Amino acid sequence: MKTRWFVVVALVIVTGLLLSACAQPTPQVQIVKETVIVEATKIVEKVVEATTIVEITSTPAPDRVQITWYIGLGAGAQPAQIPLEKDFVEKFNKSQNEIQLIPIIVDNKYARDNLTAQIAAGNAPDVVGPVGTAGRAAFPGAFLDIEPLIKEANYDTSDIDPAFLQFYKDEGKLVGLPFAIFPEFVYYNQALFDEAKLAYPPQKYGDKYTLDGKEVDWNFDTVAEVAKRLTVDAQGNDATQAGFDAKNIVQYGYITQWSEHPRATGSLFGAFYPVDSSGNGSIPDTTVAAWKWYYDSMWGKQPFQPNQAAIDSDLLKGNAFSSGKVAMATTHLWYTCCIDKATVPSWNVAVMPSYNGKVTSKMHGDTFAILGGTKHPKEAFKVYTYMLTTGSADLYKIYGGLPARKSQQTDFFASLDEKFAPVKANWQVALDSIPFMDVPNHELGTPNYAKTFDLFSSLGSDFRSNPDLKFDERIATFKTELDKVLKEKP
Numbered sequence: 001m002k003t004r005w006f007v008v009v010a011l012v013i014v015t016g017l018l019l020s021a022c023a024q025p026t027p028q029v030q031i032v033k034e035t036v037i038v039e040a041t042k043i044v045e046k047v048v049e050a051t052t053i054v055e056i057t058s059t060p061a062p063d064r065v066q067i068t069w070y071i072g073l074g075a076g077a078q079p080a081q082i083p084l085e086k087d088f089v090e091k092f093n094k095s096q097n098e099i100q101l102i103p104i105i106v107d108n109k110y111a112r113d114n115l116t117a118q119i120a121a122g123n124a125p126d127v128v129g130p131v132g133t134a135g136r137a138a139f140p141g142a143f144l145d146i147e148p149l150i151k152e153a154n155y156d157t158s159d160i161d162p163a164f165l166q167f168y169k170d171e172g173k174l175v176g177l178p179f180a181i182f183p184e185f186v187y188y189n190q191a192l193f194d195e196a197k198l199a200y201p202p203q204k205y206g207d208k209y210t211l212d213g214k215e216v217d218w219n220f221d222t223v224a225e226v227a228k229r230l231t232v233d234a235q236g237n238d239a240t241q242a243g244f245d246a247k248n249i250v251q252y253g254y255i256t257q258w259s260e261h262p263r264a265t266g267s268l269f270g271a272f273y274p275v276d277s278s279g280n281g282s283i284p285d286t287t288v289a290a291w292k293w294y295y296d297s298m299w300g301k302q303p304f305q306p307n308q309a310a311i312d313s314d315l316l317k318g319n320a321f322s323s324g325k326v327a328m329a330t331t332h333l334w335y336t337c338c339i340d341k342a343t344v345p346s347w348n349v350a351v352m353p354s355y356n357g358k359v360t361s362k363m364h365g366d367t368f369a370i371l372g373g374t375k376h377p378k379e380a381f382k383v384y385t386y387m388l389t390t391g392s393a394d395l396y397k398i399y400g401g402l403p404a405r406k407s408q409q410t411d412f413f414a415s416l417d418e419k420f421a422p423v424k425a426n427w428q429v430a431l432d433s434i435p436f437m438d439v440p441n442h443e444l445g446t447p448n449y450a451k452t453f454d455l456f457s458s459l460g461s462d463f464r465s466n467p468d469l470k471f472d473e474r475i476a477t478f479k480t481e482l483d484k485v486l487k488e489k490p
Contacts, residue, residue: 064100065379068125072106073115073135074366075399078338084398091394092386099379112138112450119373126380129368129387130179130399136170136369137445138453143175144370149381150177159405168367170445176367177388180401182332183433184259184362186350187339192251192327196230196238201328201350203426205359205436219354220268220293223328227253227297227304230327239302246303253304254297255311255320257329259362262460263442265294267362268330269355271438274456274482275446281482286355288475291463299467308464332364333430336400336416341423349429352436363437366401402430451485 060066071077071085085103092101104125106114112135118124119142128135128143136143150157157165160178168176186201193200199210201218208215209222216222228239230253237244239253256265266272270286297305306313311320321329324343329335330352339347352361368387370380387395396403396412397419403412413427446452459478462469 060102061100064098065376066100066102067127067376067380067383069101069103069383070106070111070115070125070128071103071130072108072111073128073138074108074131075334075337076130077105077107077111081337081398084394088391088394088398092383092391095386095390099383101383111135115139119371124371124373126374126376127368127370127383127387129176130366130395130401131176131369132364132366133441133443133445134453136175137443137449140171140445140449142372143170143173144372144374144377145173145175146177146370146381146384147174149377150174153381153385155385159407168365176369177384178365178404179368179388179392180334180366180396180399181404181434182334182364182366182401183430183437184330184332184364185352185429185433187257187321187329187331187335187347188350189321189324189327189344190346190348192230196327198226198229200348201226203348203350203429205351205432207351217354218351223254223353224293224297224304227328228302229253231302231304239304244302246301249303249306249310250315250325252306252310252316252320252326254328254330255305255326256294257321257326257331257335259331260460260464262291262456262463264362265460265463266290267360267438267442268294270358270360271440272442273440273444274452275486279447279486281479281486283475283479283482290355291475292471295463295469295471298464299469307467308461311464332362333402334364334366334400336419337398339420341420345423347423347425349425349427351429352433359436360438361433361436362442363434364443365404366399447486448488451488452482455481455485 069089075081076085082105085105089101089103093099115124115128116139119139149155157177165174165178168174168178188201190200202209207218209218209226210216211222211225225240230251231239231249232251233245234248234250235243235245239246256268259265263272263274266283266287267290269290270284272284272287272290274282276282294305297303298307306316306320306326310316312318315325316323319338319340320326321331321335322338322340322344324340352359368384370377370384374380392403392408393411393415396408397415400416403409409431416427417424455478459474462474
């Protein structure tokens with residue numbers, strides 16, 4: 001009998017998500033309940049751009065075990081990454097004759113709801129990733145403890161820092177092996193600094209910044225001042241000059257590139273975990289200060305960061321720093337995935353600024369995880385180990401993560417230099433940022449995670465879209481809502 005099941009699942013997912021893409025204001029995943037029969041000999045290939053999903057399937061091979069790879073819960077759904085992922089799958093499938101790897105690629109904005117629906121419908125994939133702490137936190141208990149598979153396969157973990165093994169334990173279970181770590185630092189557009197005749201940001205922690213001939217601390221006050229001078233309106237006025245038109249900005253000085261969730265922006269000035277030891281909501285003063293700085297950067301008298309409308313505009317097109325119209329971005333190493341060499345031909349990296357003398361570099365850590373419902377755990381683990389060993393160099397090129405294995409780090413940075421030549425970034429900045437990681441991590445799971453996440457998302461939307469927000473009242477309301485949600489049963 002020919003294998004049909006995956007093609008059916010693929011069509012169900014695409015149909016449901018196409019329907020959801022038309023819904024306003026919030027896309028909802030729908031599962032088609034009718035039985036769909038499609039001959040497995042047909043190739044199903046659906047590409048839905050700028051909506052919800054890019055679905056890539058291939059003809060199921062009856063003589064192989066099909067292992068599905070779910071991409072999008074973390075990185076992986078950017079247009080530049082998809083062809084490389086297809087190449088990776090093809091390379092793996094040609095490397096052996098036992099397993100057929102089949103990818104499902106879902107836009108990150110919808111991946112959590114989509115995977116939830118798939119699991120509920122009994123259509124769960126096998127391998128998920130790359131996925132970070134936040135992505136896994138949305139599915140507590142859903143992932144397989146892989147320690148028994150590691151022991152059975154005698155898989156070597158001696159080249160992995162034991163601290164990172166602990167980083168990937170959820171509720172005491174090892175749900176993933178360290179694949180990539182993503183420290184946070186500053187990306188800067190050298191051409192825009194040169195044009196403004198401003199010094200580049202420092203590349204060593206503890207170094208000063210030279211501004212107006214004076215050495216000053218490289219802190220968030222300095223970042224704001226430099227960013228204002230790099231924010232320019234259509235008449236050529238920067239944000240510090242009289243006549244500056246804040247409604248007609250053509251270049252911005254700074255952005256928290258793809259790190260705008262309030263748990264991320266709230267960690268700029270220090271580590272932030274929103275639950276105290278008694279289970280109550282906890283919003284430290286450093287987080288409130290970071291949120292105020294972030295909000296004022298968009299809506300203050302001298303704005304220097306794009307708000308949501310500007311990010312989505314034709315000027316920035318959703319990828320602000322890569323547009324060439326933003327001078328600085330604080331974000332993670334994974335952003336090397338998506339810098340366009342044509343629009344940003346000269347760039348480099350610098351250290352994170354400090355707040356009250358303390359530096360925080362938020363840490364992301366990606367892995368691949370196997371869902372507990374897989375029917376083929378051993379085969380899934382074979383795919384898994386290929387991803388972390390033989391195929392890892394190809395994946396690091398796609399996702400831009402610093403290998404957790406020290407033996408792979410030199411080759412990884414060399415591949416980035418090759419990708420961005422003639423640009424040669426100072427990657428020592430990334431290594432030097434690791435000791436400043438946020439502990440506790442800003443992506444750690446919380447009680448009633450889904451509702452808590454949505455509560456934060458609503459707050460972030462207000463920050464980015466409401467110029468008339470009564471900031472102190474909104475924070476007080478949020479704290480009350482957070483306490484309530486934390487005490488609810490999921």
